[in-house]
Amino acid sequence: MIIAFDDKKQYICANRAIKSQKYCCPGCQEQVILKVGDVNQPHFAHYSGTVCATFTENETAQHLSGKLQLAEKFKKYGHVQIEAVLPEINQRPDILITLKERKVAVEYQCSPISQKRLDERNAGYSSQNIQVIWILGQNYFEKSMTQKSIVKFWAQKKLTFYLPEKERFVYRKDFWKCDFERIHYLEWMSHSLFEGTTKTQGINFKIEKQIYKLQNLLIQKRVDERIVRYLYNKERLLLHAPLWMHKGHTFGLTIPNWHFRLLIMLLLERVGQENMVKKDDISNKLTKYLMGDDDFKHYQIALIFNDLEKNHYILQQGQHLLVRRLPNWHTSLSQKLCKMRDK
Numbered sequence: 001m002i003i004a005f006d007d008k009k010q011y012i013c014a015n016r017a018i019k020s021q022k023y024c025c026p027g028c029q030e031q032v033i034l035k036v037g038d039v040n041q042p043h044f045a046h047y048s049g050t051v052c053a054t055f056t057e058n059e060t061a062q063h064l065s066g067k068l069q070l071a072e073k074f075k076k077y078g079h080v081q082i083e084a085v086l087p088e089i090n091q092r093p094d095i096l097i098t099l100k101e102r103k104v105a106v107e108y109q110c111s112p113i114s115q116k117r118l119d120e121r122n123a124g125y126s127s128q129n130i131q132v133i134w135i136l137g138q139n140y141f142e143k144s145m146t147q148k149s150i151v152k153f154w155a156q157k158k159l160t161f162y163l164p165e166k167e168r169f170v171y172r173k174d175f176w177k178c179d180f181e182r183i184h185y186l187e188w189m190s191h192s193l194f195e196g197t198t199k200t201q202g203i204n205f206k207i208e209k210q211i212y213k214l215q216n217l218l219i220q221k222r223v224d225e226r227i228v229r230y231l232y233n234k235e236r237l238l239l240h241a242p243l244w245m246h247k248g249h250t251f252g253l254t255i256p257n258w259h260f261r262l263l264i265m266l267l268l269e270r271v272g273q274e275n276m277v278k279k280d281d282i283s284n285k286l287t288k289y290l291m292g293d294d295d296f297k298h299y300q301i302a303l304i305f306n307d308l309e310k311n312h313y314i315l316q317q318g319q320h321l322l323v324r325r326l327p328n329w330h331t332s333l334s335q336k337l338c339k340m341r342d343k
């Protein structure tokens with residue numbers, strides 16, 4: 001930790017503290033030691049054996065220096081406190097910004113955190129009406145994050161990183177993921193928080209590859225037998241499915257995109273052409289195949305509805321969908337590939 005109490009109960013930052021003075025932890029009130037080295041950021045540490053519920057000791061130099069840099073940068077937004085202790089919820093955000101009428105907690109996350117811990121912290125802040133921003137450290141920036149991990153920190157439609165060595169924020173948004181391919185996203189760098197971009201990116205993927213990869217899975221019997229059998233009973237083959245099924249790029253799915261889109265097509269078929277259905281009825285059947293919180297799920301489903309509408313399969317009317325026409329199943333794979341090449 002960077003902040004401790006001096007003997008007058010004043011908050012003191014470690015880089016202004018003196019070795020000969022006595023300092024206490026603002027959380028547990030126990031005495032702490034000032035640690036000053038050539039390499040590490042000056043910081044305070046509990047004596048071994050102290051059990052402190054508010055501060056954990058395993059902070060890296062990167063976390064400490066990043067926290068100080070961020071605090072400096074946030075001063076323009078309002079009153080900034082480093083490691084402010086919130087006794088009501090026994091939490092201590094890395095930085096607490098007090099603006100005119102609201103409070104924003106900033107968590108600078110450099111180490112792994114479980115979904116459960118993250119949810120608990122978010123719930124704590126929410127109970128105090130404090131908005132929270134998760135900013136990820138260098139480690140997260142450097143490793144390739146899984147979909148699950150990205151969805152965990154996804155907020156305001158993006159991920160935010162801070163790199164102390166470069167003194168820059170990095171943002172990632174517009175995540176998309178095709179089957180059999182890596183994760184794609186748009187990334188940009190900035191000096192300040194809350195900075196958007198006007199950039200957009202097109203999604204380019206090879207539909208032919210998607211078809212052949214799925215064909216391979218079928219040959220290797222790696223497609224759920226129940227799907228194949230279900231279609232067979234309806235005198236259909238998976239590879240004859242409409243081209244739309246292969247064009248999926250929805251991020252944060254727990255099943256492949258083709259499978260997700262197959263389910264959507266079957267749902268629309270059940271509604272039937274020129275019939276209306278409540279959007280929620282469809283959404284509720286799809287959300288279980290998505291990771292993340294309700295915000296994330298509804299955003300992804302809205303994107304899918306827009307995609308269906310763009311293809312003239314549905315028309316969105318307030319809380320309802322009208323099924324305009326159903327995607328065409330093909331009579332053979334060669335006919336389907338011809339159709340694809342015609343376009």
Ligand SMILES: [Zn+2]
Nearest residue numbers: 025027028052
């Ligand atoms: Zn303590």
